[in-house]
Amino acid sequence: MAFATLHDVAEAAGVSYATVDRVVNARGGVSQKSVLRVQAAIKQLGYARDVSAANLARKRVYRFLFLLPEDHNDFFHSLYSALQSHAQRPNLLRIAVTTTRLPAFSEKALIEALARIDPATVDCACVVALDTPAVNAAVQRVRAQGVKLVTLVSDIDAASRDAYVGIDNYVAGKTAGRMMGLCHGRQPGLVLPIIGTSRAHDHIQRLSGFLEIMQAHFPQITLLEPVTSRDEAATIHRELDDIWRAHPNLTGVYNMGAGNDGLVAWIRGITGRDRPFMVIHELLPNARTALEAGLVDAVIDQKPKEIITRTMDAMRLLVDGEALPTPAPVITPAIYLCENLPDTPKETDWMPSND
Known part of the structure; x- marks a missing residue:
């Protein structure tokens, strides 16, 4: 019809x-x-x-601002690259994308960047958020000026923003916990969780899900206090060195943030003992190489290209005043072992731009 x-x-x-x-x-x-x-x-x-057709006829330009952490790790390299690719591909819709990079985990820098948003030049902003009262308040001030706001990867209070795009981090943590427990069978063990920061909603949710599964279903496994790494490879390497000396019976490590270069370098240096079971996040070149070499055991991947595509779609719908899908679709993360790795991506699929 x-x-x-x-x-x-x-x-x-x-x-x-x-x-x-x-x-x-x-x-x-x-x-x-x-x-x-x-x-x-x-x-x-x-x-x-047909809002899209109407906007095309009026030659409307969507003005999107992304506030992203500085790409000090491969995940944000890949996220930024996916954003660039999406923004540059041929599309009848006119979308102007501006990206501002901020120091990772800096509440002050994020709040200052939010305060600089000009509603005369920005229709919708997208942020990798920190879930603190001050950031929530800053986001609400931006929205009060008529600018739509989407959180990306790491969420805040749902009442403060217009939409969230990313995986269900609580489920990702539970998945990591299930894999960690199953690898031990019914044997006792000693497991170390590594968290980037307690102010990032995604890390807190992953830790919560991980602890829930481990404590409920694998009580014979002892959990060490989580180490905070700020996603820094050097910090992870140093902490693992110290813990390995103090706990030579360590049987598992779950790194729920970035900094995997430090973890892999530490594993390569282990001699004389079996390494712990390793679960990490993001199927990026270093993680892929580690999987292929048998240095880590499982990778939970957020699918950065899909994240960016869904984010751009959500931002456009918000600016057009269209209803977002209900319930909001959640990206299902992929779980990779060495046996089910996809084809090797082109280098340009993940490397950042030099500008």
């Missing part, structure tokens, strides 16, 4: 095409009687306005 057009609505309402166009686009200058007739015809025909 063909979709109703503005011409169909005009004919059914007994008014001109121009009148219908004015009513549909809320431009005024139409009598109340004609407005009611047009609205009745729209309801009768089931007409739905």
Whole structure:
């Protein structure tokens, strides 16, 4: 069945095409009687306005701002690269993307960047957030100025933002816990969780899910206090060295953030003892190489390309005043072992731009 057009609505309402166009686009200058007739015809025909077509006709430009952490690790390299690729690909929709990079985990830098957002030049902003009261308040101030706001990868209070795009980090943590427990069978063990920061919602949710599964289903395994790494490879390497000396019976490590270069370098230096079972995040070149070499055992991947695609779609819908899907779709992370690795991506699929 063909979709109703503005011409169909005009004919059914007994008014001109121009009148219908004015009513549909809320431009005024139409009598109340004609407005009611047009609205009745729209309801009768089931007409739905094609917002994308209307914006194309008006040569509208979507102005999107991304506030991303400085790409000090491969994950943000890949996220930034995916954003660049998406923004540069041929598309009838006019989308202007501006990216500002901030120091990772810096509440001050994030709040200052949010305060600089100008509603005259930004329609929608996207941030990798820190879940603190001050950041939530800064986000609310931005939205009060009419700018839509989407959180990416790491969320905040749902009431503070317009949408979140990313994986369910609580489920990701539970998945890591299940894999860690199963690898031990019913044997006792000693496991170390590594967290980037307690102010990142994604890390806290992963840790919560991991602890829940381990404590409920694998009580014979002892959990060490989580180490905070700030996603720094050197910190992870140093902490693992210290813990390995203090706990030579260490049987598992779950790194729920970045800094995997430090973890892999530490594993390569182990001699005389079996290494612990390793679960890490993000299937990036270093992680892939480690899987292939048998240095880590499982990788949970967030699919950065899918994250960016869904983020751009959500931002456009918000700016157009369209309803987001309900319930909001959550990206299902991929779990990779050495046996199910996908084809090797091109280097340009993950490496950052030099500008």
